[in-house]
Amino acid sequence: MKKGTKLFFSILLPLIIGGISGYYTASNIERWYVTLNKPSFNPPNNLFGPVWTTLYILMGISFFLILNSSKKDKNKLFGIYFIQLLFNFLWSFIFFKYHAIGFAAIEILLLWLSILMMIIMFYKSNKWAGLINIPYLMWVSFASVLNISIYMLN
Secondary structure, three states: OOOHHHHHHHHHHHHHHHHHHHHOOHHHHHHHHOOOOOOOOOOOHHHHHHHHHHHHHHHHHHHHHHHHOOOOOHHHHHHHHHHHHHHHHHHHHHHHHOOOOHHHHHHHHHHHHHHHHHHHHHHHHHHHHHHHHHHHHHHHHHHHHHHHHHHOOO
């Protein structure tokens, strides 16, 4: 497969995963999320889409870099990538669809740990594949604090 095709599909995969979770949970933002007590640092709802789109693109680029790295045993790298992608996917359903704010707070901490592990593992294989995910870790750090704050306020 050509590098351009690999890059396209590497970016497309997390965008599709994010799009699916967003599609099935978006209606709860206007019906349920707006009714919650939120901390003063809660960003406007229209900020989340562009931020997540950017982060999904960065995730895809990092995965592409791993696909093209010279490391022979990539199974662990692929494994941690798909584990964090699964946690990312599930969080939206737990929080927005099932309204399980406390469980979502626990799950987002697992997501955070999986992202940290991914960064460390990717960095060892390809420096930029790891570093490009730091904004993702920072955003999920913020989202974790936000999730926990919403849980405490509700």
